[in-house]
Amino acid sequence: MLKQLMISKKIEQRKAVLAELEEQERGLETRAEQIEAALAEAQTDEELAAVEEEVNKIEAEKEELKQKKASLEAEIAELEGELEQLNSKAPTNTNKERNDKKMTEKRAKQEYFTREVEDFYNELRTRLQARANGQVLPPGEAGAELIIPDIVVNRIRERIGDYTTLYPLVDKITAGGRVKLILDVDTGEATWVEQRAAIPEEDDSRLTAVEFDGFKVGRIVYIDNSLLEDSVINLDDYLTKRIARSIAKALDKAILLGEGSTNKQPEGIIPQIPAENQVSASAEYEALIPLLGMIDTGEDATGEIVCVVHRQTYYSKLANLTLHVDAAGKDVVVLPNLQQPNFLGLRVVFSNYMPKDKLLFGVFDKYTLVEREGTRIDMSGHYKFREDQTAVRGIGRYDGKPVMPKAFVLVDLVDETGE
Incomplete structure (x- = not known):
């Protein structure tokens, strides 16, 4: 029981860190919008160079956050799997049936939500967010x-x-x-x-x-x-x-x-x-x-x-x-x-x-x-x-x-x- 509590605490802590990373991502999106406005106003080569430097920083931070999130999500999934395995050893049939059902649902989700599916929805989300921000892809553009x-x-x-x-x-x-x-x-x-x-x-x-x-x-x-x-x-x-x-x-x-x-x-x-x-x-x-x-x-x-x-x-x-x-x-x-x-x-x-x-x-x-x-x-x-x-x-x-x-x-x- 103590081990399950310890794992639950770890999951809670890592989810809190994950929430902070997601908040940082939203902050980057806000900065990206500001950069777009600055780009529209840039007139000289110096101004364009400054905007380009800021864009590179944002892209680097985005990539770093993406890697941190992927690592955290993998660790959370591993901890949740370990917790489910411990819970499945509970003595009552009710708990066993419940855990078996959860494991079946989890396996079904893992089989469905492949990398291809996640990439598709991430790309869809990116385009929807761009559309919500007023960015419209020109007709016929590749990937429209x-x-x-x-x-x-x-x-x-x-x-x-x-x-x-x-x-x-x-x-x-x-x-x-x-x-x-x-x-x-x-x-x-x-x-x-x-x-x-x-x-x-x-x-x-x-x-x-x-x-x-x-x-x-x-x-x-x-x-x-x-x-x-x-x-x-x-x-x-x-x-x-x-x-x-x-x-x-x-x-x-x-x-x-x-x-x-x-x-x-x-x-x-x-x-x-x-x-x-x-x-x-x-x-x-x-x-x-x-x-x-x-x-x-x-x-x-x-x-x-x-x-x-x-x-x-x-x-x-x-x-x-x-x-x-x-x-x-x-x-x-x-x-x-x-x-x-x-x-x-x-x-x-x-x-x-x-x-x-x-x-x-x-x-x-x-x-x-x-x-x-x-x-x-x-x-x-x-x-x-x-x-x-x-x-x-x-x-x-x-x-x-x-x-x-x-x-x-x-x-x-x-x-x-x-x-």
């Missing part, structure tokens, strides 16, 4: 935009799944480049031949080739300037969460209602459903169940049928007490599962982009979403002076299409009178 490291892109993709309901259901393809992409989306059966014979090529006319473009989707995210002084962890959480959430909403809407290439969007499922797969029916199981037979996925019998519905429509039209007759001929009242909504065992997925009083049944892996590589963050040119906020822009490139529109059925729910 930042390419997100792959590990951050993957984190945004994972977080997109946290905020969407339809994105996880569709077939996703990641492709490089910005040219149009033509994919064979057929899942045809393989050909049997003698073991030494060549596999015959398919007739091109029998293939279903779909052309995909790459339309840009983006969101301007405002970052309060106080966050620029915060940790890389908090800046990453704030930025990736907001970019992922905004792109997620745009993708879910496009998957359902996208207006196609004319409006620089993916093609949505609902606009592409054939007329014969758009029907009206009453909100009764006996009227809705036969409509599932209209779903046509060709020769491919795999794929889960999912029901997509607006939340209000589900609770007002489907989630009610229903009387069934079991195998023994007895009436059985079935209560809806409000925690895990379903339609007679079929998964129900909510989407507020779904028109009310309509149901969409379908095999959603028959919708292909192409995600282009090169998600990026750049300076948006927007700065909200009154709110003391700086703006960045998160941008992705996607296209998508229902490659088999007959795999979906749109149902307009009407009452028994047909209204």
